[in-house]
Amino acid sequence: MANSNLLEIKDLKTSFLTERGLVTAVDGVSFSIKPGETLGVVGESGCGKSVTAASIMRLLNKDSTIYEGEIIYKGKNLLKLSEKEMREIRGNEISIIFQDAMTSLNPVYTIGDQIAESLMIHRKLNKRQAYEEAIEMLRMTGIPAPEKRVHEYPHELSGGMRQRAMIAMALSCRPSLLIADEPTTALDVTIQAQILDLINDLKEELNMSVMMITHDLGVVAEVCTRVVVMYLGQVIEETDVESLFDQPLHPYTKGLLECIPQLEDDRSKRLFTIKGIVPSLDNVPKGCRFAQRCPYVDEQCMSESPDLKEVSQGHKVRCWNYDKISS
Amino acid sequence: MKAYIVTRILSLIPVLLVVAIVAFFLIHLTPGDPAAVMLGSQATPEEVEQLREQLGLNLPLYEQFANWFFGLLQGDFGWSIYYNRPVLTVFLEHLGPTLSLAVLAQAISMVLAIPMGISAARKRGTKIDQIFMALVMLGMAIPSFLMGLFLMQLFALKLKLFPVAGYEPLSSGLWNHLKFMILPATALGIIQTAIIARMTRSSMLDVLSANFIKTAYAKGVKEKIIVYKHALRNAAIPILTVLGQEFGTLIAGAVVTETVFNLPGIGQLVIHAIEKRDYAVIQGTILLAALSYLLVNLIVDLLYGIVDPRVRFGRK
Ligand SMILES: Nc1ncnc2c1ncn2[C@@H]1O[C@H](COP(=O)(O)OP(=O)(O)OP(=O)(O)O)[C@@H](O)[C@H]1O
Ligand SMILES: [Mg+2]
Numbered sequence: 001m002a003n004s005n006l007l008e009i010k011d012l013k014t015s016f017l018t019e020r021g022l023v024t025a026v027d028g029v030s031f032s033i034k035p036g037e038t039l040g041v042v043g044e045s046g047c048g049k050s051v052t053a054a055s056i057m058r059l060l061n062k063d064s065t066i067y068e069g070e071i072i073y074k075g076k077n078l079l080k081l082s083e084k085e086m087r088e089i090r091g092n093e094i095s096i097i098f099q100d101a102m103t104s105l106n107p108v109y110t111i112g113d114q115i116a117e118s119l120m121i122h123r124k125l126n127k128r129q130a131y132e133e134a135i136e137m138l139r140m141t142g143i144p145a146p147e148k149r150v151h152e153y154p155h156e157l158s159g160g161m162r163q164r165a166m167i168a169m170a171l172s173c174r175p176s177l178l179i180a181d182e183p184t185t186a187l188d189v190t191i192q193a194q195i196l197d198l199i200n201d202l203k204e205e206l207n208m209s210v211m212m213i214t215h216d217l218g219v220v221a222e223v224c225t226r227v228v229v230m231y232l233g234q235v236i237e238e239t240d241v242e243s244l245f246d247q248p249l250h251p252y253t254k255g256l257l258e259c260i261p262q263l264e265d266d267r268s269k270r271l272f273t274i275k276g277i278v279p280s281l282d283n284v285p286k287g288c289r290f291a292q293r294c295p296y297v298d299e300q301c302m303s304e305s306p307d308l309k310e311v312s313q314g315h316k317v318r319c320w321n322y323d324k325i326s327s
Numbered sequence: 328m329k330a331y332i333v334t335r336i337l338s339l340i341p342v343l344l345v346v347a348i349v350a351f352f353l354i355h356l357t358p359g360d361p362a363a364v365m366l367g368s369q370a371t372p373e374e375v376e377q378l379r380e381q382l383g384l385n386l387p388l389y390e391q392f393a394n395w396f397f398g399l400l401q402g403d404f405g406w407s408i409y410y411n412r413p414v415l416t417v418f419l420e421h422l423g424p425t426l427s428l429a430v431l432a433q434a435i436s437m438v439l440a441i442p443m444g445i446s447a448a449r450k451r452g453t454k455i456d457q458i459f460m461a462l463v464m465l466g467m468a469i470p471s472f473l474m475g476l477f478l479m480q481l482f483a484l485k486l487k488l489f490p491v492a493g494y495e496p497l498s499s500g501l502w503n504h505l506k507f508m509i510l511p512a513t514a515l516g517i518i519q520t521a522i523i524a525r526m527t528r529s530s531m532l533d534v535l536s537a538n539f540i541k542t543a544y545a546k547g548v549k550e551k552i553i554v555y556k557h558a559l560r561n562a563a564i565p566i567l568t569v570l571g572q573e574f575g576t577l578i579a580g581a582v583v584t585e586t587v588f589n590l591p592g593i594g595q596l597v598i599h600a601i602e603k604r605d606y607a608v609i610q611g612t613i614l615l616a617a618l619s620y621l622l623v624n625l626i627v628d629l630l631y632g633i634v635d636p637r638v639r640f641g642r643k
Contacts, residue, residue, distance in 0.1 A: 057544075059544050087547040090547035092547055095545065095546075096545045103537065103538040104539055106543070107539070107561065108634065108635055108637075118547065122547060153637070155637050169542075
């Protein structure tokens with residue numbers, strides 16, 4: 001069972017050396033991704049989603065970042081690979097797309113150059129072959145007239161087109177895992193849906209796994225099979241997508257679900273929000289990290305930190321009182 | 328593109344016009360009489376008056392200006408009363424040392440400054456970066472003539488690696504030429520180096536934290552290629568801008584450096600012309616210096632378009 005994982009993160013801890021001292025942005029995160037599945041990673045801004053993603057690819061500043069734990073990809077611990085071995089993984093085995101395609105594409109090179117670059121590095125194609133392949137990739141992502149677009153610069157494309165070009169670039173070497181860090185947040189709603197569909201289709205076509213980072217539970221419902229909920233650098237709940245919506249166990253997850261505006265709601269009613277603010281990373285609470293904001297808090301919550309426990313098949317939660325809280 | 332270049336060149340005309348007017352009146356309104364200077368203190372007032380008439384200096388100022396200006400329109404920069412040759416000829420005769428000095432100084436500074444600025448940016452906040460910043464401060468604080476005297480003292484007088492001063496043109500052999508140019512070009516290049524290195528560092532710092540750099544890492548691109556291909560081209564615009572702006576500083580520094588190293592360049596020409604009240608030469612040189620400054624900046628602007636496609640498209 002454990003061997004069937006494409007990626008397995010074990011107790012990952014990512015800390016930054018900053019002027020204010022050591023800041024631990026990701027603190028003991030564990031989860032795994034199976035071949036062909038789409039795992040959602042959700043949580044409020046600043047909970048460590050992007051840092052987790054960047055840790056998988058070791059994209060954070062070498063000099064000021066400390067990784068602990070293990071990230072096992074196809075049996076290899078990525079955190080132990082040499083820089084050269086890691087480069088062979090990046091863009092080839094594991095790819096990432098970011099929220100803002102405009103700033104994530106190099107403005108002074110054509111998108112063709114940028115897609116071809118990966119192909120020339122990893123597949124050792126020459127420039128002409130790489131360009132042909134780049135055109136194919138653009139076609140696959142549904143960009144019209146790809147043989148023309150390939151010679152254009154990022155600023156000549158619309159937002160949706162740019163994100164498609166990013167996807168073409170990320171998938172050009174047929175990775176086994178695509179990390180999508182809020183790929184649709186910067187796009188308007190109709191384009192969002194198209195891009196999500198595209199990622200889903202290509203996932204099937206190329207038979208890859210997707211780690212979908214988002215704070216939009218609508219996105220989760222649409223594309224994910226399993227979900228990891230993060231709060232302040234930790235996983236607080238992990239479950240399949242049905243039970244996430246039907247029987248969330250963690251009070252924070254419940255709060256998140258209640259934040260989604262419903263059509264049938266009375267519009268004069270204020271939107272539900274989780275009270276309080278996320279504590280800062282250099283002031284992490286001693287007990288449960290969510291305790292200060294939790295409506296069900298008790299003494300134990302304030303003093304002891306709960307572990308992530310598997311409470312039923314495939315459903316894990318980090319809460320002392322999950323069984324006492326009725327939904 | 329062609330249309331753009333033509334418009335840009337046409338737009339230089341009003342600027343040059345203003346420079347011509349200012350140069351002319353500034354010089355003609357400063358005290359001093361070329362005729363008196365030429366004839367020396369022994370001359371009688373009659374002789375001076377006669378020469379003034381001969382040189383057209385007795386005409387009203389506006390008339391003198393008009394004569395000079397219409398000459399300019401026909402490409403005639405006037406006549407040097409001291410060298411007794413056309414101003415343009417005299418200028419071109421003195422251009423060699425100055426051009427060589429400026430080009431070498433610029434080349435030295437770019438070869439040093441760009442890698443230095445890049446390393447400092449990559450190692451920001453470390454000892455290397457701090458040492459770099461200290462050197463930059465030092466480089467900008469030391470005037471080029473002082474640097475010139477220091478280099479001369481050390482490398483020419485003490486170590487005897489180079490001649491102390493003087494000049495041989497390129498036509499007498501590359502090394503013969505360079506051995507006279509290396510010290511002055513270094514002296515002049517150091518300030519330039521400091522300025523460009525500082526700009527390279529800050530521009531690279533901006534670019535290296537950009538998202539597309541993260542994308543390049545995520546594609547598995549080597550760090551060296553990321554820095555020199557992905558980042559440097561994006562950082563190039565501000566660097567080009569200072570190159571253009573500092574061209575004026577370079578020219579001004581060249582004049583001083585020429586004096587220190589006794590190079591027979593434009594700097595010396597101007598100094599002699601001022602001593603001799605050789606008005607036509609001073610005016611012509613100012614105008615040609617302004618023109619070269621404008622042309623360098625025009626080239627810089629055209630380079631923007633080559634470096635950054637967004638500039639190309641934005642200019643329709
Ligand atoms: N290089 C860094 N140095 C110090 N702290 C950092 C660094 N990068 C991220 N952090 C901190 O780590 C925490 C997690 O950041 P992260 O970007 O992973 O959040 P996120 O969950 O992706 O949020 P968002 O939804 O806004 O993208 C934040 O508090 C952030 O300030
Ligand atoms: Mg993020």
